[in-house]
Amino acid sequence: MDDLRELYQQVILDHNKNPKNFGKIAAANRTAEGYNPLCGDRIDLYLQVEDDVIKDISFEGAGCAISKSSASVMTTVLKGKSIAEAEQLFKKFQKLITSEPGTEPDLKDLGKLAIFCGVREFPLRVKCAGLAWHTMVAALKNENTIVSTE
């Protein structure tokens, strides 16, 4: 019960119901599509990158509470960050959600992304939390291919 509450924290549920930066941005110059064949989750990511800085970012798609809230929180965190910072955060985030349950999580620099710490108790849901991030990295590389978690 406790680990479920940990996974589905109120903030996560709020982002799920009212996602931030949901929709398409007209000035997007980097896009990518992410797909999780396991559950059919799909995300379209739009980025407006200028001088190596993410000026604007948004997403569309359908997915579970974890993938949707992860995408939503990610967009709020990445707006205004440089590409290098975004990639750095991706690595830290990935490390957090795949870290060993019970160990001390490294939350440094993660800010509000720390709410996804509970995901590591649910190995089957790591892909849900990571989908938006993998898609973001692909978009930055401007790979206009479909990113799959499989």
Next chain:
Amino acid sequence: MKTVVESLRVAGPPAYAVNGFDVERIRADFPILRQKVRGKPLVFLDSAATSQKPQVVIEAISNYYETQNANIHRGVYYLSELATNAYEGARQKIKEFINANSIKEIVFVRGATEGINLVASSYGRKNIKAGDEIVISAMEHHSNIVPWQMLCEETGAKLRVIPINDDGELILEEYQKLLNKKTKLVAIVHISNSLGTINPIKRIVDIAHDSKVPVLVDGAQAMPHTKVDVKKLDCDFFVFSSHKIFGPTGVGVLYAKEALLEKMPPYQGGGDMIKSVTFEKTLYNDLPYRFEAGTPNIAGAIGLGKALDYVAGIGYENIAAHEKELLRHATEALSTIKSLRIIGTAKEKAAVISFVIDGIHPHDVGTILDRDGIAIRTGHHCTQPVMARFKVPATSRASLAFYNTKTEVDLLVKGLHHVIKLMS
């Protein structure tokens, strides 16, 4: 080829059939159902994905490895003869179980998927040409879509799709309209794994035969729920997987009418499918061995044979009666949840219930139920076109077998209330 058939008769009816249907006694036959999951009793509601195995099946497999293991059809020694007898005995059982004419019509494959691929590759490549049409339905499992798509891509044939109505039933008038001179095959699911719909398969076969079109039936979900008689159905091909009918994974059956099999080229080349090989010429083996290249899943086939014995011991009438009551109870109980909608409301339905809950993604439903020890399937169930038809990204699916109980259904409903509370 020498094939010695083991005695098929069981000595008297097994205990579980004597006093009618007692679900608790049946559950005792399935060791896995005694398990606790995350501290709660396991509630296994995912039998459409794969069914659990009774002790007798597990024992048949371990007994084979402990006392009979040897390669079949080759050795002249004692163990090889035992193994060959057990393997061919299983084939004989299957033949009787589905009422085929001859063991020549029973080809062991890896499962329903491989059975369909075999037909697409062998029968399909030989008989289907550019401009021809293959008819499938909107409720097919991916394994009865993709092999035909691949064949179409290769040959230039076209795939035509029978639509379904809002209850998830085939629209037979549309099916009739699809059939024409170009139709070369109908490939259709007997019972849908995502909607539970039981298709009027005999009628579908008859309609196709009126136009002289052969029919492949995907019986993967039919076998665990209903008696299949291939002679009565008169279908040309029938495939099923052992693991969905309480047998082990990795083995399944392709039934095909002998006259069709006889004219089909081999699917794979290798050992056991040949009579003689020189570098100039290879003589292919007789039916059904021509389609069984390489060492097969011997233990799997034996396990499947035992699973069929077990099902026969319980009896399909008992299975159907119990499952009908479970389905009625589950449909009623789930309907009391206001935000829940059942997808697949066909009049003729197996105990498979797909549903969606407003504002809650099935994946989250599955994770939360799992913490209550309840196993359901969430996702598209390898039927993405069905999801598209009903405009949902995914569903949650509870699929029941004869070992499930009303109490388990009630636990599911309680679990769903917990899901809704947690997610709001």
